[in-house]
Amino acid sequence: xxxxxxxxxxxxxxSQLIFDTRYRSxxxxxxxxxxxxxxxxxxxxNTIHNLEALGKDFDFGFLGQxxxxxxxxxxxxxxxxxxHGRAALVGILNTLLVAVLGCALATVLGVIAGVxxxxxxxxxxxxxxxxxxxxRNVPLLLWIVLIFALMTExxxxxxxxxxxxxSSMILGESVAITNRGVYIPNVVFSRSLxxxxxxxxxxxxxxxxxxxxxxxxxxxxxxxxxxxxxxxxTGQNNDATSTAADASGGAEAGEGGEVIxxxxxxxxxxxxxxxxxxxxxxxxxxxxATHIQEATGKRPMTLPFQIASxxxxxxxxxxxxxxxxxxxxxxxxxxxxxxxxxxxxIALWLALxxxxxxxxxxxxxGGILAISKGQTEAAYALGLRPGTTMNLVILPQALRVxxxxxxxxxxxxxxxxxxxxAVGYMDVRxxxxxxxxxxxxRELEGMLLLxxxxxxxxxxxxxxxxIYNSSVKLKER
Amino acid sequence: xxxxxxxxxxxxxxxxxxxxxxxxTQVGAVKWxxxxxxxxxxxxxxxxxxxxxxxxxxxxxxxxxxxxxxxxSSLSECRAIRDELYGADASVAxxxxxxxxxxxxxxxxxxxxxxxxxxxxxLLFLAAVxxxxxxxxxxxALWVTALAPFALFWLLWGGSLWGxxxxxxxxxxxxxxxxxxxxxxxSLGAVILTIIVPVLYWLFVAGPLASGLASVLPLALQSxxxxxxxxxxxxxxxxxxxxxxxxxxxILLALGRxxxxxxxxxxxxxxxxIIRGVPLIVWLFTASLLLNYFLPPGTNFDLMLRVIIMxxxxxxxxxxxxxxxxxxxxxxxxxxxxxxxxLDYWKSMRLIILPQALKIxxxxIxxxxxxxxxxxxxxxxxxxxxxxxxxxxxxxxxxxxxxYWELFVFIGLCFFIFCFSMGRYSLFLEKKLRREHR
Numbered sequence: 025x026x027x028x029x030x031x032x033x034x035x036x037x038x039s040q041l042i043f044d045t046r047y048r049s050x051x052x053x054x055x056x057x058x059x060x061x062x063x064x065x066x067x068x069x070n071t072i073h074n075l076e077a078l079g080k081d082f083d084f085g086f087l088g089q090x091x092x093x094x095x096x097x098x099x100x101x102x103x104x105x106x107x108h109g110r111a112a113l114v115g116i117l118n119t120l121l122v123a124v125l126g127c128a129l130a131t132v133l134g135v136i137a138g139v140x141x142x143x144x145x146x147x148x149x150x151x152x153x154x155x156x157x158x159x160r161n162v163p164l165l166l167w168i169v170l171i172f173a174l175m176t177e178x179x180x181x182x183x184x185x186x187x188x189x190x191s192s193m194i195l196g197e198s199v200a201i202t203n204r205g206v207y208i209p210n211v212v213f214s215r216s217l218x219x220x221x222x223x224x225x226x227x228x229x230x231x232x233x234x235x236x237x238x239x240x241x242x243x244x245x246x247x248x249x250x251x252x253x254x255x256x257x258t259g260q261n262n263d264a265t266s267t268a269a270d271a272s273g274g275a276e277a278g279e280g281g282e283v284i285x286x287x288x289x290x291x292x293x294x295x296x297x298x299x300x301x302x303x304x305x306x307x308x309x310x311x312x313a314t315h316i317q318e319a320t321g322k323r324p325m326t327l328p329f330q331i332a333s334x335x336x337x338x339x340x341x342x343x344x345x346x347x348x349x350x351x352x353x354x355x356x357x358x359x360x361x362x363x364x365x366x367x368x369x370i371a372l373w374l375a376l377x378x379x380x381x382x383x384x385x386x387x388x389x390g391g392i393l394a395i396s397k398g399q400t401e402a403a404y405a406l407g408l409r410p411g412t413t414m415n416l417v418i419l420p421q422a423l424r425v426x427x428x429x430x431x432x433x434x435x436x437x438x439x440x441x442x443x444x445x446a447v448g449y450m451d452v453r454x455x456x457x458x459x460x461x462x463x464x465x466r467e468l469e470g471m472l473l474l475x476x477x478x479x480x481x482x483x484x485x486x487x488x489x490x491i492y493n494s495s496v497k498l499k500e501r
Numbered sequence: 502x503x504x505x506x507x508x509x510x511x512x513x514x515x516x517x518x519x520x521x522x523x524x525x526t527q528v529g530a531v532k533w534x535x536x537x538x539x540x541x542x543x544x545x546x547x548x549x550x551x552x553x554x555x556x557x558x559x560x561x562x563x564x565x566x567x568x569x570x571x572x573x574s575s576l577s578e579c580r581a582i583r584d585e586l587y588g589a590d591a592s593v594a595x596x597x598x599x600x601x602x603x604x605x606x607x608x609x610x611x612x613x614x615x616x617x618x619x620x621x622x623x624l625l626f627l628a629a630v631x632x633x634x635x636x637x638x639x640x641x642a643l644w645v646t647a648l649a650p651f652a653l654f655w656l657l658w659g660g661s662l663w664g665x666x667x668x669x670x671x672x673x674x675x676x677x678x679x680x681x682x683x684x685x686x687x688s689l690g691a692v693i694l695t696i697i698v699p700v701l702y703w704l705f706v707a708g709p710l711a712s713g714l715a716s717v718l719p720l721a722l723q724s725x726x727x728x729x730x731x732x733x734x735x736x737x738x739x740x741x742x743x744x745x746x747x748x749x750x751x752i753l754l755a756l757g758r759x760x761x762x763x764x765x766x767x768x769x770x771x772x773x774x775i776i777r778g779v780p781l782i783v784w785l786f787t788a789s790l791l792l793n794y795f796l797p798p799g800t801n802f803d804l805m806l807r808v809i810i811m812x813x814x815x816x817x818x819x820x821x822x823x824x825x826x827x828x829x830x831x832x833x834x835x836x837x838x839x840x841x842x843x844l845d846y847w848k849s850m851r852l853i854i855l856p857q858a859l860k861i862x863x864x865x866i867x868x869x870x871x872x873x874x875x876x877x878x879x880x881x882x883x884x885x886x887x888x889x890x891x892x893x894x895x896x897x898x899x900x901x902x903x904x905y906w907e908l909f910v911f912i913g914l915c916f917f918i919f920c921f922s923m924g925r926y927s928l929f930l931e932k933k934l935r936r937e938h939r
Contacts, residue, residue, distance in 0.1 A: 144536070158917070160871075
């Protein structure tokens with residue numbers, strides 16, 4: 025025992041930094057750190073020098089200056105006297121609009137195509153295979169310009185809708201597909217929460233709806249125009265209108281003027297809130313039924329009540345608000361009323377959805393195939409029916425495989441919406457990253473903000489994905 | 502009846518009846534159709550619906566495409582021929598635009614008398630990738646692969662032959678140091694020298710050497726500036742360079758993200774997430790608008806080079822994530838086995854981890870490559886003439902104003918063939934490399 029001694033203590037030698045694995049990682053990291061710092065400082069000093077040479081500064085003040093350009097599709101009130109920041113916000117909302125619409129349609133298309141591709145029906149599965157391969161292997165940009173060309177070149181002009189033998193509107197004379205875009209009906213309310221404009225007694229209602237501000241000028245004077253800038257046509261009335269209408273109150277209605285139905289954000293928020301409340305009510309009913317079933321063995325009938333709890337309040341609210349459909353009608357050279365969906369939006373939306381749908385179809389197919397056949401057989405052995413097997417056994421497991429890549433496809437779709445540039449859709453890239461940069465000459469700041477917007481959006485979506493992932497992850501005990 | 506129940510009770514058959522043919526509905530095509538197309542009302546509905554879709558699509562497309570006019574010099578001439586042959590209402594393709602403009606769609610504005618160079622370059626490229634793609638090609642052919650990038654560059658851009666040769670010389674110097682100096686000064690010193698000496702050579706010696714040699718023996722091709730390149734040639738150059746460069750970079754980034762070293766790990770994560778979080782189009786605009794801010798004043802380099810750099814970085818970040826998935830999917834035992842064998846980090850990666858991880862991530866990598874190739878169309882927005890950009894400029898001429906579908910169909914078909922065959926190759930590779938369950 026006495027012969028066993030500790031190895032002799034040796035001092036730290038410089039060569040250990042390279043040859044001793046205990047210290048080597050430290051060395052590498054320090055070297056890497058120094059190199060990265062050098063690179064960054066080189067880039068930043070270059071930028072500073074270049075900015076100085078050009079006589080520019082680094083300043084985000086331009087966001088407050090008046091933009092001076094128009095945006096053809098706006099979800100919030102905007103005119104060209106508002107700031108660049110506001111224009112960027114309009115662009116952001118447009119990006120989000122097409123992203124949300126696209127994600128919804130792409131999911132529907134993708135799930136249908138994915139399931140059909142697994143079908144035993146030979147013709148159907150081949151046809152879906154053609155769809156999936158065709159869209160996956162051709163650039164998205166080509167699909168966008170193709171659908172845009174299809175919309176602008178092959179659709180009838182609004183003029184063709186005139187007369188007997190021309191084109192006709194579809195879905196009960198309410199939707200018109202023209203080469204200038206698609207016109208769909210708008211839901212309007214005669215007792216809108218945002219307040220209604222009131223037409224002058226002599227003015228016919230539809231004409232007034234088309235150009236409220238000119239009528240207002242005749243009836244109530246110039247002050248009214250200044251406060252009540254009209255956003256009626258876009259279907260998104262603003263607060264300014266509501267205050268103006270509140271101030272003048274219902275007195276005008278008593279004068280014999282006809283109330284112009286309109287819709288405001290508040291109406292839609294109210295309807296959304298009622299819908300959510302109805303959904304929660306339906307859920308409560310379901311939970312209660314489950315409790316009764318567990319206690320007594322009999323499940324009370326819930327489905328009609330659940331449907332009623334969702335539908336009845338909404339219908340009541342719609343009646344209270346005096347909802348009606350504002351159908352597009354052929355005016356002088358174009359359609360009036362309703363909502364005008366521009367070709368740029370339609371082309372971008374359809375192309376993004378069809379393209380991403382093809383990818384989602386593959387994800388869904390892979391997810392269903394990933395569940396081993398033994399799961400289905402085990403479920404059948406337990407006596408479950410095919411539908412129940414799908415709902416209780418296959419789908420919960422397949423979703424675990426499907427959801428993460430699905431969300432990354434949503435992310436791709438959102439980023440791909442920047443291809444709006446090809447069809448002139450005014451998304452955030454063409455407002456903040458396009459016209460604003462051109463007008464102010466602030467490339468650095470503009471591109472930085474633009475990149476930051478997409479980055480934050482991506483990180484938000486992947487954050488949500490991670491939370492969801494950890495909640496459905498296989499719990500290993 | 503007579504022999505059925507000859508001896509026994511009435512309900513027991515004790516003699517064989519002759520073998521019968523299966524019912525007509527249970528064999529052959531009829532059975533297949535019944536089971537696959539008309540097995541239930543939903544199936545019948547789907548079948549009829551798909552048949553209707555197929556009929557509707559083909560009844561419009563086939564006459565349009567097959568009756569197409571190939572011989573005309575402008576759209577109006579095309580329409581005149583159509584009116585004469587089929588009447589004014591007929592919808593007929595005007596393929597003449599392709600017949601007249603296909604060189605432009607493929608080569609852009611490359612000088613007409615030099616078309617043999619891109620064609621030769623393409624053949625050389627095929628010869629260079631063959632040994633990489635198919636293991637049945639002799640291994641010696643890899644030398645062609647190694648030298649091809651320089652030859653391709655020289656063929657496409659032209660200029661003096663001595664430039665590429667001087668560049669190759671740098672690699673030769675590096676290889677010489679690694680082989681001959683390593684035993685004398687130790688491996689670490691050799692590695693450092695292998696990196697530093699060629700870089701110094703390229704920075705300070707290669708240029709003068711090449712121009713000196715060129716003045717002694719001028720061997721040069723007519724040089725073609727980047728602005729003249731376009732069409733599928735441009736898409737292929739950008740796509741292929743991006744693919745070739747992004748794979749190693751992506752693997753390095755993936756290893757960095759899996760690394761235990763804090764700084765390297767965080768740097769890789771930040772790089773990957775920032776690149777992936779922003780659309781490629783924003784990166785391309787950054788490359789064309791902002792790169793001048795980040796580089797020393799007066800630096801100005803080719804737009805195509807900038808695009809290639811951006812596309813490479815972009816797809817490297819995606820490949821890094823795919824490879825990371827492959828690395829994470831390997832059982833931990835593989836890493837431990839590599840350590841137990843006493844291999845150092847790079848050897849264990851090269852010999853044990855990466856071959857398996859890359860095999861797992863082949864489908865993802867190929868998908869990224871397909872995406873990269875499709876994304877080369879985005880360069881149209883920063884002023885390079887890719888096929889879609891050329892289709893716009895063809896349409897801008899008076900002769901072909903109003904031609905849409907023929908150009909789109911041609912471009913789409915070319916992309917489809919390229920991307921689809923890449924996808925099929927990845928399936929082939931997956932099958933070839935599958936080691937289990939044979």
